Amino acid sequence: MxxxxxxxxxxxxxxxxxxxxxxxxxxxxxxxxxxxxxxxxxxxxxxxxxxxxxxxxxxxxxxxxxxxxxxxxxxxxxxxxxxxxxxxxLESRLDNFVFRAGFAPTTIAARQLVRHKHVLLNGRSVNIPSIRIRPGDTIVLTEKGRKIPCAAESLVEPALSRPEWLSFDEAACKATVTRLPDASxxxxxxxxxxxxxxxxxxx
Structure with missing residues (x-):
């Protein structure tokens, strides 16, 4: 399907x-x-x-x-x-991490950012949305990715408040997984x- x-x-x-x-x-x-x-x-x-x-x-x-x-x-x-x-x-998927970090307005948009290699995971370019994140993993948007309208707007006004299982460095525009997501x-x-x-x- x-x-x-x-x-x-x-x-x-x-x-x-x-x-x-x-x-x-x-x-x-x-x-x-x-x-x-x-x-x-x-x-x-x-x-x-x-x-x-x-x-x-x-x-x-x-x-x-x-x-x-x-x-x-x-x-x-x-x-x-x-x-x-x-x-x-489900919450530990890379595309969901990009969304919950506030880099994209929806999970669908986050998947597109990952697919088009606008996201760096631990400093490396990746294009697989289903990658499983782990504590200590970090993501940043590429310079080109930050200029995409939906990403720029989402960074200013995230769709959701960022969860406690990640920390966000606004100056570096970087998100880090602090622990595994909880079902609640x-x-x-x-x-x-x-x-x-x-x-x-x-x-």
């Missing part, structure tokens, strides 16, 4: 949640599903509830279904609780147990 490239606000309305990694837009008064019958109350099935929680992760982090399944398998093999480990793995620091509401139950019968 390929990555979603359609209307982002429509996705957030369907899921009933604002996803900062997907879009900076707010649901505002339209906090109901899109479509002709969106404002009518609709009872969700148990499967529907679990699917929504899984889709929140997929769209916020901009992953394909196969990528999330691969991370779930890795989380399941861990000694830590599967749900918490899955969230840690995910910037949107998600019932991770529903995600675990969704995949438990499918993987």
């Amino acid at each position: 390929s990555r979603y490239t359609g209307p982002r606000l429509k996705v957030m309305r369907a899921l009933g949640t604002e996803l900062p990694g997907l879009s900076r837009k707010s649901l505002g008064d339209r906090n109901y599903p899109p479509g002709q019958h969106g404002q009518r109350p609709k009872r969700k099935s148990d499967f529907g509830v679990k699917l929504i929680e899984k889709q929140k992760l997929r769209f916020n982090y901009g992953l394909t279904e196969s990528q999330i399944q691969r991370l779930f398998r890795e989380a399941k093999r861990s000694k830590a609780p599967t749900g918490d480990k899955l969230l840690e793995l 620091e995910v910037p949107f509401p998600v019932e991770i147990q529903h995600v675990v139950e969704y995949y438990a019968v499918r993987i």
